[in-house]
Amino acid sequence: MDIQKTKLELLKVILENENSEFIQRVADFVKKEQPDFWDELSVAEQEEIKKGIEELDNGKRVSYESFLKKVSS
Numbered sequence: 001m002d003i004q005k006t007k008l009e010l011l012k013v014i015l016e017n018e019n020s021e022f023i024q025r026v027a028d029f030v031k032k033e034q035p036d037f038w039d040e041l042s043v044a045e046q047e048e049i050k051k052g053i054e055e056l057d058n059g060k061r062v063s064y065e066s067f068l069k070k071v072s073s
Contacts (some may be wrong), residue, residue, distance in 0.1 A: 014026060038046065055061075062070075 014023065017023060028068070
């Protein structure tokens with residue numbers, strides 16, 4: 001099976017279809033098939049993000065300049 005030919009055929013079917021319900025089902029299917037970026041992060045990266053969100057929720061913020069100094073050292 002030629003994957004490029006199949007893609008073009010699918011695209012043609014989608015572009016020619018005026019049924020909004022069909023288009024929405026295709027869109028929902030495609031969205032469901034795309035991996036969630038969160039699941040692709042390591043546990044350490046997830047924990048670091050959660051920690052940052054918690055700090056922001058608690059009012060702990062740093063200036064952009066301060067952040068740049070921290071990450072560039």
